Amino acid sequence: MDSKFKSYSRATLAMAVASAAMLTGCSAGSSTPAATDDGQPIEVWARAGTDAATTYAAMFKEFTAKTGVEVNFQGVPDLDQQLQTRAASKKLPDIVINDSAALGNYTAQGYLVEVDKSTVEGNDKIADSLWDEAKGLDGATYGVPFSRQTMVTMIRKDWREKLGLPVPETQEDLEKLATAFATQDPDGNGQADTYGMTVPGSTERGYLGWWASSYLWQNGGAYLKDEGEGKFAANASSTEAQEGVTWIKKQFCTPGNTQPGALTAATSVASPFFQTGKTGIILTGPYNFSSFDTSLGKDVYEVIEAPKGSVDNTVLAEGENIYVTASNGKPEQTKQVIDYLVSADGQKAGMTAGKQPIVRVPVNGDVDAAAVYNDPRWAVVQDALQDSSKAFPSAINFVPIKQVAAEALNKIVSDCGADNVESGLQALDTAINDELTSQNAKS
C-alpha cells in the first residue's frame, strides 16, 4: 500500500469515526427531558389503523371547529416502537391515547406526568372504578379513561337453531355446543369442515393468556393476587385456576372444539375461521361487529352474555386511556383536548364520526352506547362491563405476565396425553413471581 493511499484512508477513517460519534452521541447520556412549548399545534398520537384514524381525524376536526385549537394527530399502528424512537430524542408527542394496560410500562419508562383528576371537566361523570384503573404503583393518577369494552361471546345463531340447541348458559353448555358444531354438520354441506370455537392459542403477543383470562376468572382463578399498596403475588396454581385451565385444555384436546391450528394461531389467523363460517363460537371484542356484519351478516350471529363458569361469568375488560407525556409543554391546550375527549360530545364523536368506533363503550356516564349506536348488542357489552368484568392490573407492566401466561398455557394444552395442569401452573407461578420481582411489585 503506498503512503498516499494510507494517509487518504486514515483521513477517511477519522472522518467516519468523527461523524459516527456525532450521529450516535446525541442518544447517549441522561439529561432530563425538557417540557417546553414550541408553538406548534399540540401533537396527539394514538394506536390506530387506517379505519380508526378516520374517526380520530373527524373527532379532532370537530374539536378544532369548536375551540380553535389546532391538533396534529397521528394514528400509529406500532405505537410502542415509535414511542421508543421518540423517547430516544427526548421529545415525545404531547398526548398519547393507548391501552389502559400500557400505563405500567409507560410510568416505568418515565414517559408520563401525573394527571390531576379534579382539573378534568366532568371527572365525576367517569366511574371511580375507572379512575382507579388509571393509578400507578405510587397511587397517583397517570391517565384519563377514554374508552372501555369487554369481551363478548358471539355464536352462529343459524347453526345453533338448526341443531335445536339452546343459548349456552354455562361453560358445559358452551362445550356441548362447540362439539355439536364440530360433529353435526351445522352448515349442512355434508362435510366435516366446521368447528366449535375460534381460539387465538398462539403465544405471540401473549394471545392465549389474553383469551384464557376470562375463562379462568369464571371459575374463580386468576393469574395474580393484588396484595394492596402496589404489590402483587402470583396465584395461577390455585385449585380454582386449575379447574379453569382444565376446562380450557379439554377444549383444545377434544377434536373440533377449537379450530385446527389453534395452538399457533394469532387473532389475525383465528378470526377468519369465524368470519368465513368455519367456526361457530368466538370470544372477542365488540370492535369486530362491523367486520362480522359485513362478512357474515348481522342476523346470522348473536351476541350473548358470557356463559357462567363454576363461579360467575366475568369477562376481560379493556380500554384506552389518555396519557399526558413528560415532554408536554402545552398545559392549556392539553386541558382543552382532555375535557373535550371525555365530554358527551367528544365521546359520541369517537363512537360515530368515522369508519370504526374508537370509543367503544363510553366512559362518560351520560352517554348510552346502545342508544348512540342504535344497536342492542352494545347493551350486552355495556351490561357486562358494568356487572361482570375485570381488567388486568394496569399499574404494573402486565405485558410480560400475559406473555409468560400464554407460554405456560400453550405448553399445558399442547400435550393432551400428559397430566400437566398443576405442574404447568406451578411453573407459571414461578415465572410470574420472577417477573413481579424484576418490576419491584412482588409482595
Add this chain to the structure above:
Amino acid sequence: MTSAATKPAVTPVQAKRSSPPPRRRKGNRAHLLAVWVFLLPAAVLALYFKFIPMVEGIRLSLFKVQPFLGDVFVGFDNYVSVLTDARFMDALGHTVILGVTQTMGALVVGFVLALLLEGQAKSLWFLRTAIFLPVVTALAVVGEIWRILYFPTADGPLNTILSWVGLGPLQFLNGTDTALWSIAVVGIWSGAPYNMVIILAGLAGIDRALYESAGVDGATVWQRLRYITLPALRPAIVIVLTLAAIRSLRSFTEVYVLTGGGPAGSTEVWMTRMYSLGFQRNDIGVASAAAVLLLVVTLLLTVGTQLVARRKAER
C-alpha cells in the same frame, strides 16, 4: 443489526485491489480522488445504515435501555441474562437443529436439482426459472402459503396427498414433535433453488473432457460423480455452506409467520426469542446482547468455514 455482518460492504481494501495500477505519478492523486468520490455514496450508506447501527447495538447491549430516563450502564449483566436463560438455550438448540437440517437439506436438494437441470436446452431454462421462483418470493408470502398446505385436518392439502399413500393425517405445525421439521421443509424448499444456481455455475466450469476420459477408462456414473464432479465443485459448495449456515442462524421470518415460536415453544429460535424480548417486552438491552452474541457466532462460523476450506484446498 445482524444482517450487517452477512452482507459484505464495499471496503477500501477491495476497492483498491480492483482499481488498475497507477500508470503515471501525476495522475495518481486525481485517480485516487476519483476512486474515493465514486466510493463515497456506498461508504456513507454503509456507515449510516450498517456500521453505526452495529456500534450502537453493541453499546446498547451494555446498558439497561430506557431511552427517556437515560440508559444505565450495567456492564455484562445483559450477556449473563442471555446465557443463563433456559429459554435462550432451548432456542439455541432449535436454531442449531433447524440450521443443520435446512443447510444439509437445501444443499442435497440443490445439488440434485443442479445435476438434473444442467444443460443448454430452452426447456431447461424454463424449468430452472420455475424452480427458482421460491427464492424470489417474499418469505412472508411463502409462510402463509405453507400454512394453508400444512392445514392439520384430514382434508388439508398435504394431508390429502398423504392419505393417498395411507399416511396421516399429521399435525405438522400444530404438533410439538413435528412443527420444527415442518419449518425445516419450508426452509429447504425455499433455499434449495438458490444453491442450485450456485452449483450450476460450478458445474458449468468442469471440463467435459474429464468426463469423456473417465468414460473411456470405464468409470461408473457414481465414480464420475465422486472423483470428478464433487472435487470440482468444492469452491461452490463452500460458498453455499457458508451462506446457508449464516442464513439459517438468522432464520426468523419463516418461524415467525408459520408458528410464532409455538406450539409450547417447540419452534422458538434465537431470532424470535430476541424479537419478543426486544419489541414485545421492551427489553432492548438484553435483546441487543443476544444480537451481539449472534454476530460473534456468525463471524466465528464464517471465518472457521473459510479456514477449513482453505486448508483443504492447500492439501
